[in-house]
Amino acid sequence: MTDTKLSKATKLRALQDIFIKELPSRLDAIEKMWNEGKVGKVEFHRLIHSLSGSAGTFGFSLLGDVACEIELLIKQQNGSAASPELNTAIEQALLKLQKIAEKGPDDLKPVGEMLSTPKYINTEESALIYVLEDDVNLAKEIQQQLQHFGYAVELFHNTNELRAGVARQLPDALLADIHLPEASDAGPRAAAELNMKEGKSVPVIFTSGHNTWEDRLSAVRAGGQAYLSKPINFALLVEQLDSVTGRKQESDYRILIVDDTLLLAKHYAAVLGEAGMQTEVLNHPDKILDVLAVFRPDLILMDIYMPDCTGIEAAQVIRQHSAYTNLPIVYLSTEKALDQQLEALHVGGDDFLQKPISDRHLIAAVRIRARRFREISRSMNRDGLTDLLNHINLKLALEREVSQAQRRNAVLTFVMIDIDHFKSVNDNYGHPVGDQVIKSLARLLSQRLRKGDIAARYGGEEFAVILPDTSVKDAYRLINDLREQFAQIVYNHIDGDFSVTFSAGIAACQSSTDMESLVAEADSALYDAKSIGRNQVVIAKTEPDD
Amino acid sequence: MSHVLTTLYAEDEMDIRQVTELALEDEGFELISCSSGEQALDLAKKTKPDLILLDIMMPGMDGPTTLKKLRELAHLSDTPVIFMTAKVQLSEVAEYKALGAIGVISKPFDPMQLADDIRNLYESRND
Numbered sequence: 001m002t003d004t005k006l007s008k009a010t011k012l013r014a015l016q017d018i019f020i021k022e023l024p025s026r027l028d029a030i031e032k033m034w035n036e037g038k039v040g041k042v043e044f045h046r047l048i049h050s051l052s053g054s055a056g057t058f059g060f061s062l063l064g065d066v067a068c069e070i071e072l073l074i075k076q077q078n079g080s081a082a083s084p085e086l087n088t089a090i091e092q093a094l095l096k097l098q099k100i101a102e103k104g105p106d107d108l109k110p111v112g113e114m115l116s117t118p119k120y121i122n123t124e125e126s127a128l129i130y131v132l133e134d135d136v137n138l139a140k141e142i143q144q145q146l147q148h149f150g151y152a153v154e155l156f157h158n159t160n161e162l163r164a165g166v167a168r169q170l171p172d173a174l175l176a177d178i179h180l181p182e183a184s185d186a187g188p189r190a191a192a193e194l195n196m197k198e199g200k201s202v203p204v205i206f207t208s209g210h211n212t213w214e215d216r217l218s219a220v221r222a223g224g225q226a227y228l229s230k231p232i233n234f235a236l237l238v239e240q241l242d243s244v245t246g247r248k249q250e251s252d253y254r255i256l257i258v259d260d261t262l263l264l265a266k267h268y269a270a271v272l273g274e275a276g277m278q279t280e281v282l283n284h285p286d287k288i289l290d291v292l293a294v295f296r297p298d299l300i301l302m303d304i305y306m307p308d309c310t311g312i313e314a315a316q317v318i319r320q321h322s323a324y325t326n327l328p329i330v331y332l333s334t335e336k337a338l339d340q341q342l343e344a345l346h347v348g349g350d351d352f353l354q355k356p357i358s359d360r361h362l363i364a365a366v367r368i369r370a371r372r373f374r375e376i377s378r379s380m381n382r383d384g385l386t387d388l389l390n391h392i393n394l395k396l397a398l399e400r401e402v403s404q405a406q407r408r409n410a411v412l413t414f415v416m417i418d419i420d421h422f423k424s425v426n427d428n429y430g431h432p433v434g435d436q437v438i439k440s441l442a443r444l445l446s447q448r449l450r451k452g453d454i455a456a457r458y459g460g461e462e463f464a465v466i467l468p469d470t471s472v473k474d475a476y477r478l479i480n481d482l483r484e485q486f487a488q489i490v491y492n493h494i495d496g497d498f499s500v501t502f503s504a505g506i507a508a509c510q511s512s513t514d515m516e517s518l519v520a521e522a523d524s525a526l527y528d529a530k531s532i533g534r535n536q537v538v539i540a541k542t543e544p545d546d
Numbered sequence: 547m548s549h550v551l552t553t554l555y556a557e558d559e560m561d562i563r564q565v566t567e568l569a570l571e572d573e574g575f576e577l578i579s580c581s582s583g584e585q586a587l588d589l590a591k592k593t594k595p596d597l598i599l600l601d602i603m604m605p606g607m608d609g610p611t612t613l614k615k616l617r618e619l620a621h622l623s624d625t626p627v628i629f630m631t632a633k634v635q636l637s638e639v640a641e642y643k644a645l646g647a648i649g650v651i652s653k654p655f656d657p658m659q660l661a662d663d664i665r666n667l668y669e670s671r672n673d
């Protein structure tokens with residue numbers, strides 16, 4: 001941080017203090033208007049709106065979120081006659097507001113370092129990495145490189161600074177140099193101290209200029225999760241950080257429960273929900289295909305005996321669809337006869353659970369199968385190196401997104417990206433290094449895209465990105481940003497550090513565009529980008545849609 | 547090196563105005579700030595800013611109305627305008643852009659990032 005930025009942070013802190021001081025009276029005013037029944041009044045709306053816009057800037061992002069919720073409720077209410085449900089909802093949200101305000105700012109970082117919600121990008125919070133490194137230039141380089149990959153980084157040049165930083169906020173991971181001028185084992189000691197005092201475990205990765213047994217041993221003893229020798233291989237470092245900060249965490253398993261006894265179905269849903277799974281309940285199988293398409297469960301828990309249609313028949317219908325051949329179907333039944341059970345399995349079920357079943361047994365049986373299903377479908381649908389969608393699934397996704405965009409009359413852009421002179425990377429530095437380059441671009445894409453956006457490895461060094469609800473102009477900005485960012489990533493090699501660039505072509509989906517011509521347009525824009533000099537983004541020329 | 551941008555800025559909330567003033571000072575912006583659309587209109591008659599920054603929801607004259615009135619002044623007919631507002635949806639951004647804004651800064655914003663964000667919108671306005 002430069003001096004002017006530092007002094008700004010102090011001034012901002014002062015403004016934050018004022019905000020905190022005035023917050024109670026603002027909340028009182030809101031409460032008073034609410035009690036006086038002025039919920040429909042513009043002034044009330046304004047008070048809430050102002051909180052929703054400013055709280056986050058002053059470190060109360062939770063408070064801002066709740067205020068935003070209330071604002072939406074008010075808008076809903078103004079649009080129609082006041083309903084008791086809406087009133088209750090607003091009342092509850094107002095209570096929540098009070099409670100959150102009492103807790104103080106949720107963001108204890110200095111105001112200036114708060115993360116805003118980037119305009120495009122996924123809203124996931126960046127993981128915070130503390131770097132303990134006495135070499136100022138190296139520290140800066142680490143910071144820059146990690147920021148390319150979406151990490152928030154704070155630098156500390158000695159253990160005292162680090163202590164102060166830790167007292168302010170715990171990082172998601174610590175990257176520590178083993179040898180600091182203050183003592184030869186200062187790094188490991190600081191790491192051990194951090195984890196001892198906080199009683200929590202902050203993952204630590206050590207770096208060292210000497211690749212010695214002693215260093216590695218002291219890293220292990222201080223609880224280091226990984227050890228990197230200098231010069232630091234940033235691609236490797238990012239992989240390690242991703243894994244220790246749990247950025248690769250899976251989303252919850254989705255379980256579809258089909259049971260005509262609603263009470264029972266709800267009980268299973270509650271048990272599985274408690275165990276961290278998402279559930280959806282159907283009490284009649286006739287809607288099952290629609291639900292499958294939308295909910296995309298990892299497993300179906302199916303009752304055998306239902307009126308109109310048995311679970312076994314429903315399973316057969318599901319299996320007729322090739323997309324669901326591998327979806328696990330587990331029957332729930334009081335069926336004890338082995339023959340009956342075998343028949344059920346024969347026609348498409350995967351397993352049999354007997355009612356009544358203990359909660360623990362249910363959770364374990366469901367979780368194991370859901371996990372295996374995820375693993376299998378992952379290996380089939382995704383590219384092994386990058387974990388992005390593979391070519392075939394990109395096409396399927398694009399087809400779906402194009403037809404959805406056209407139905408909703410929404411904009412959609414499709415982007416093709418190709419790494420420049422990739423062959424010479426492989427030739428000069430070897431394939432493992434080439435793989436690192438590919439992985440880092442994949443990582444950059446997944447990091448910068450929003451939920452809903454889709455990135456795929458199209459083949460070799462070629463990538464594709466689907467951006468729903470994004471205009472060509474916005475897509476250009478995003479991809480051009482990514483291009484600049486990618487070009488700044490430094491790869492380390494014994495023969496010297498190097499950087500790589502990419503070219504990209506962007507095409508917009510018009511109301512009459514089919515998937516194939518969209519791909520062709522993006523591809524030819526990419527070709528143009530290559531032929532006019534590479535390292536640039538070109539937008540496809542399109543005939544205007546009538 | 548980019549030149550200093552004279553910026554006309556209207557925001558009714560004092561705390562946000564102060565943060566913005568602080569965030570933009572020494573960052574290549576010369577701020578002329580005021581607390582309402584009406585004031586902005588008055589000030590606009592006496593100066594020719596490079597950029598106009600307007601809060602959307604202000605009592606009295608709101609941001610979009612202010613923009614419309616500003617556009618009626620010959621010397622501001624194509625001055626770039628940026629709106630600021632709470633939690634915007636992509637669809638709203640499109641709506642505001644249709645009104646002639648070059649971009650929208652969503653609140654809450656990160657004060658340390660604000661100058662860059664505004665500068666980026668300004669520089670890429672003709673893309």
